[in-house]
Amino acid sequence: MPSPTSVTLAPMTDAHADDVLAIYQAGIDEGNATFETTAPTWPAFDEAKLPEHRFVALDEHGTVLGWVAASRVSDRCAYAGVVEHSVYVHPGARGRGVASALLKTLIESAEAAGVWTIQSGVFPENTASIALHERAGFRVIGTRERIGRHHGRWRDVLLLERRSTLID
Template structure:
């Protein structure tokens, strides 16, 4: 059975749906420390243009992935942090895996050797997804931030390119 969606570059036309999916992940409570979605302008400014994608079913955005630089220091030019979110109704269709594959292809083509992410330990689905995509847990940041009045840990995940570096 083939995919019922296509993965392509994220554009401003997708803004409303991308931010709605982000808000949904925020509301679920185990996706991010954020408590509100940013404006499109802030979202757009904080993500690398060549490394953000959407999964589309026609014109409907099913999910998105985007990467940000971890530092402006030149030694970290090949390291990015990413986020991946899928609409609740589109889960279980391979959308997140397809989005991660697109991100990995674009980052490797650009000479990026490390893609990382911080994931709450309670987010079992995200941890399993990342493991399938070749990420590994490289550490636990204990009580790294407060979220809804309680301290939360994150697991630092990393995928090192096999072809860059």
């Protein structure tokens, strides 16, 4: 994975809330990132994401360039080592390796905590996200055809997963 220049990775905190939600909304507005139509409130976002598996990429001035966060897939004990993640980068910071660095950090964090599968759902049109994930060891395991309506049209979602090679 390429290394971004002048980027620091740090745990996501409440201090990053406004920037994180603004980047999320920018991704939502582009139309190929999520079924969501508006970013949640910070309390809702904070409650839904696992605190030990969420990070921000900061530039030399402390500005948030992007973020990654994971959520539980299920409360059932059989799925204790499975999380679903999202990764978003500010439009002006794309192409600099920010998403790759964030994803690498999430993978390391997850594996250190015993997570054996990281998964995500990606619209097939989001080719940049698919390529990013493939470079990080994710594979497409299936397509959920016409799984939901988005802005008045049916959308497919590719299911991507990365199985840990460290956890058996």
